[in-house]
Amino acid sequence: MAVNKQLSSHDAMELDKDCSIVLELSESDPLFDKKKKLLQDMGFSTKEEIHVKRSSDPNWISTSLKVMLQIERIINSDETELYFAGDEPMDMYGPRNELEALNSILQLVESSFSSACLMQKNVLQEFRDAIVDMMSQSGNKNILETKIVEGYNSDKERKLLQWGENNGVKTRLEIAYVEGAGRGAIATEDLKVGDTALEIPTSLIIVEELVQADMYHALEKFEGISSETMLLLWSMKERHNGDSQFKIYFDTLPEEFHTGLSFGIDAMTVLDGTLLLDEITAAKEHLRAQYDDLFPALCEDHPDIFPPELYTWEQFLWACELWYSNSMKIKFPDGKLRTCLIPIAGFLNHSLEPHVVHYGRVDSATNTLKFRLSRPCNAGQECCLSYGNFPSSHLITFYGFVPQGDNLYDVIPLDIDAAQDDFTEGSSISNWTTHMVRATWLSHNCNIFYYGLPSPFLDCLRRARSPMPHTKDLMPENLKNEIEILEDLRAICDDMMDNLGDADLDDRMESTYRAWVRQKRERLAPDNLDELCRELQTALGTAKWQLEEFEKAVRLSYGQRGDDHTTARHKQFIAAIENQISHVETALRESFSVEGKQPLRWVHLDEEECDDFAAFLSGTPQSLLCAKNEYVELGPSVKSSEENDFRRKDVDLKSNAACSRDISDEIKGVKDVTISKDPNFVMEVKGKEIAGMRDDIIYDADRTTNARKACSSPNYGDLRIIIADEVEHRKKLIPGCEDTPKEKGSKLVFWKQRCAQLHQATAAVNLFNQLFGRVGASQKQLQSPQKQWQTPLRLHNCCSVQATLGLMLTVFLLGVEAVSKVTRV
Numbered sequence: 001m002a003v004n005k006q007l008s009s010h011d012a013m014e015l016d017k018d019c020s021i022v023l024e025l026s027e028s029d030p031l032f033d034k035k036k037k038l039l040q041d042m043g044f045s046t047k048e049e050i051h052v053k054r055s056s057d058p059n060w061i062s063t064s065l066k067v068m069l070q071i072e073r074i075i076n077s078d079e080t081e082l083y084f085a086g087d088e089p090m091d092m093y094g095p096r097n098e099l100e101a102l103n104s105i106l107q108l109v110e111s112s113f114s115s116a117c118l119m120q121k122n123v124l125q126e127f128r129d130a131i132v133d134m135m136s137q138s139g140n141k142n143i144l145e146t147k148i149v150e151g152y153n154s155d156k157e158r159k160l161l162q163w164g165e166n167n168g169v170k171t172r173l174e175i176a177y178v179e180g181a182g183r184g185a186i187a188t189e190d191l192k193v194g195d196t197a198l199e200i201p202t203s204l205i206i207v208e209e210l211v212q213a214d215m216y217h218a219l220e221k222f223e224g225i226s227s228e229t230m231l232l233l234w235s236m237k238e239r240h241n242g243d244s245q246f247k248i249y250f251d252t253l254p255e256e257f258h259t260g261l262s263f264g265i266d267a268m269t270v271l272d273g274t275l276l277l278d279e280i281t282a283a284k285e286h287l288r289a290q291y292d293d294l295f296p297a298l299c300e301d302h303p304d305i306f307p308p309e310l311y312t313w314e315q316f317l318w319a320c321e322l323w324y325s326n327s328m329k330i331k332f333p334d335g336k337l338r339t340c341l342i343p344i345a346g347f348l349n350h351s352l353e354p355h356v357v358h359y360g361r362v363d364s365a366t367n368t369l370k371f372r373l374s375r376p377c378n379a380g381q382e383c384c385l386s387y388g389n390f391p392s393s394h395l396i397t398f399y400g401f402v403p404q405g406d407n408l409y410d411v412i413p414l415d416i417d418a419a420q421d422d423f424t425e426g427s428s429i430s431n432w433t434t435h436m437v438r439a440t441w442l443s444h445n446c447n448i449f450y451y452g453l454p455s456p457f458l459d460c461l462r463r464a465r466s467p468m469p470h471t472k473d474l475m476p477e478n479l480k481n482e483i484e485i486l487e488d489l490r491a492i493c494d495d496m497m498d499n500l501g502d503a504d505l506d507d508r509m510e511s512t513y514r515a516w517v518r519q520k521r522e523r524l525a526p527d528n529l530d531e532l533c534r535e536l537q538t539a540l541g542t543a544k545w546q547l548e549e550f551e552k553a554v555r556l557s558y559g560q561r562g563d564d565h566t567t568a569r570h571k572q573f574i575a576a577i578e579n580q581i582s583h584v585e586t587a588l589r590e591s592f593s594v595e596g597k598q599p600l601r602w603v604h605l606d607e608e609e610c611d612d613f614a615a616f617l618s619g620t621p622q623s624l625l626c627a628k629n630e631y632v633e634l635g636p637s638v639k640s641s642e643e644n645d646f647r648r649k650d651v652d653l654k655s656n657a658a659c660s661r662d663i664s665d666e667i668k669g670v671k672d673v674t675i676s677k678d679p680n681f682v683m684e685v686k687g688k689e690i691a692g693m694r695d696d697i698i699y700d701a702d703r704t705t706n707a708r709k710a711c712s713s714p715n716y717g718d719l720r721i722i723i724a725d726e727v728e729h730r731k732k733l734i735p736g737c738e739d740t741p742k743e744k745g746s747k748l749v750f751w752k753q754r755c756a757q758l759h760q761a762t763a764a765v766n767l768f769n770q771l772f773g774r775v776g777a778s779q780k781q782l783q784s785p786q787k788q789w790q791t792p793l794r795l796h797n798c799c800s801v802q803a804t805l806g807l808m809l810t811v812f813l814l815g816v817e818a819v820s821k822v823t824r825v
C-alpha cells in the first residue's frame, strides 16, 4: 500500500468517510455483568466503535489492533478465563482465547469489505493482513511437536478418505499415526489462516434422521428419551450391518476405546481415593442406570430390532465411548443443533493450541461443514481442533488423554460464600461467589497483592478480614492486612497439605516435619518421636532427590522452548522448595547434634537405582511391568474373576448411587466456603449437590458449539474452617519458624472436620496430584497405545502439580518476603 501516495481530493474525501468496526458484548451473554465490569475497568463500554483509518501514528494498525484484541479477549472469554485473567496481562487468557478473539476481529473486518469504498478497502486489507499475521504468530510457544509414526498401515483410513472424496469430501489432510494420540490428520500442503482444511457434505454426516422408523417407534415409548440416545442405539446395530452406507466408516473405529469409562480394575485401584475416580464412577453409574432402564426390556419386547447379542452392556459402553469421544454438535441450516458423527473429521485430535476453533455450523450455501484454519498449519504438521475448554479430569474420563502443555482449566474450585458482597454498578468489587485456584506459575503477576493467585479469591479473603475498601497501596494498614490474608492462605494450604495422608514427596516432608515438631514440643512418647524422625529423614531425602529430578524434568521438558516467564516461575518455585528442604534439614541436624546422634547421611543412588526409584514413584514401567507379569502368570481364570469382581462392583455402585447425572454437564459440586464477618470468623465449606442431572445420555456439546464450560469439579463434602481473628503468631508463619498449631486453644488457625469430610478435602487436594501423578500409570496399566507420559514431563507434572497447594505455601513465603521487604524499606 502506497502510504505516501498523493491523494486526489476525491480520494481524500473517500478516505475521510468513516470506516468503523463495532465490537459489542451481547446482552444475552451469560457472563454479561462480569464482562461489562471488566471492560469498564479497562475503560471500555459494552459497545465500542473502532475507527479504522490511517493516522499520523506509524503504528496505527498495531495500536488499533491491540485495543480491539483487549476488548475481544474479554468478550470471548469464559468463566475460568475471566476469573483468572482480571489482573493479568492479556496473553494470560490463553492461546485458544487469543485465536478466537483474533478470529472474531477478522470476521468483522472481512464483513466490512462489502460496504467499503476502494480506499477503505485498501486500509481494511492492510488491517486484515496484520490480523492474519498475528494469528500466524499466536500459539506454538510451549506445545511439544507431534511425532508422526512412520510406516503405519492405514489401509482402512485410506479407504475411508477415498470413499469420502468420491462422495464430495474436499480435504487437504491425510491420516497418519501420531505418537501419543493415535490417528491424526496431517496437512498435505501448507495451509494458511482462512484456508479450509476439510469440507464434508452433510449427506455424509451421521445424524438422528438415520434412525429407522421401527427402531424409532419402539424407542419413543420411553418417556423423555433423547434423539442422541436413539442414535447411539442405532449405531450399536449399524456397526455390524454389512450393507450399511457407513460400513467403511464403522470399519475404521477401534475395537476398544481407552477413555476413563473403560479403565480396568488396575487403573481404578491406582486411582482409589481420588476425585477422578469419583468422576469416572459417577459417569459409569449414570450409564449403567441408562442401560438398565432400556435393557433387557427392549431386547425382550423387540428381539428383531434389538438382538440381545448386539445390546450387551459391554457393547453399550463401547458406543458411549464412541459418542463421547467422537461426536460433534453441529448447527444445521434449519437452525437445529444435532449431535453427529462425522466421518474423516473424527480423525482430528485435540490441542490446547488448536488450528481450528470454529467448526460448529453447516455452511448453508454449500451444504457442507467446513473446517477453516485460524492458525497456519504447514505441510506434514498435525492439524488439530479444540474439543472445548476442559480440565484434564474431564478429558481423561471422556476422551482418555491429558493434553500436552499447561492446561489453564486444571483448577481446584472453591465456592466461598462470604457475607455477600454487594455488586453495585461501578463498584470495584467483583461479584464472584465461586472461587478457584490453579498452579500459580501460570500467572504473570507474582507481585505483592497478587502472589500469582486470582484477585477475586484474594479480595474475598481481604474483605473477610476487613470489610473496608482495599487499595493496593503500600500503606501500613494494607500491609498488615496482607500479612493476615497470607496467614489465612497459609493456614488453608497447610491444613489441606496436612491431610494429604500418603501424599507425595514434598507434601509428605512438610506434614511429617510438622508432626515431628509437634511431637517434640509436646514431648510425647519417645518411640513415636524416633519413628517420626526416621520418617522425616526419609521424606527429606526423597524430597531432595525429587527436587533434583524436577529441575532436570523442567530442563528436559522445556529445553530452549520455555519462555522467560515460565522459567523464572519454575526457578522461584525450586528456590522456595529448596528453602523448605534446607530449613527441615537444618532443624534435623540441630536436633541430632543436641541429642548426640550420628550426623545426617544420605543414600546415594546410581543411575539405574535412580531410574527404578523414579519408576516406583511415578508408577511407570518397571513397577507396572512387575504388576503386568504377575497378572499374566495368574492366568485367565484370575483375570475373569477380577473382571467379575469389577462388574459386581459396578452393580453395587449403582445400587449405592445417591444420584445419577448428565455427565456431559458440568459436575457442579464445589467447595463452598462460608466466611462470616465475626471477629472469630468461620469459613464453612459445604458440599453441593451435583447439578445438571438429566435422564438421558447427552454427549459433549462443547466440541463444536463453543458453549463455554468452566471446570468440572466433583462433589465435595463439608468442611469448616474456623479462623481466629487474633493474629499474634506472625513469626510462626515466617519460613521455618514453627509448625502451624492446630490443637485446641490455638489462637491461630485450625480446621474442624468430620472424618468423611476430611477424606473429601484430601481428595480435593489430591485431584491434581493424582490426576497427574498417577493417571499416567493407569493408562500404562491399560497398555493404552497412547504414550503421552514421557518421564520428564510426567515427573514435571507430577512434581509441579502435587505441589500446587504446596505452591500456595510458596506463594505465602514469597508474599511474606515481599511484604517484609517493603516494610523494611
Ligand SMILES: C[S@@+](CC[C@H](N)C(=O)[O-])C[C@H]1O[C@@H](n2cnc3c(N)ncnc32)[C@H](O)[C@@H]1O
Residues within 6 Å of the ligand: 180, 181, 182, 183, 184, 259, 325, 326, 346, 347, 348, 349, 350, 351, 398, 399, 400, 401, 402, 403, 404, 786, 788
Ligand atoms: C475424535 S478422536 C480423534 C482420532 C483418534 N486419535 C483416533 O485414532 O481415532 C478422539 C480421540 O483421540 C485421542 N486424542 C485426541 N486428542 C488427543 C491428544 N491431544 N492427545 C492424546 N490423545 C488424543 C483420544 O483417544 C480421543 O478419545
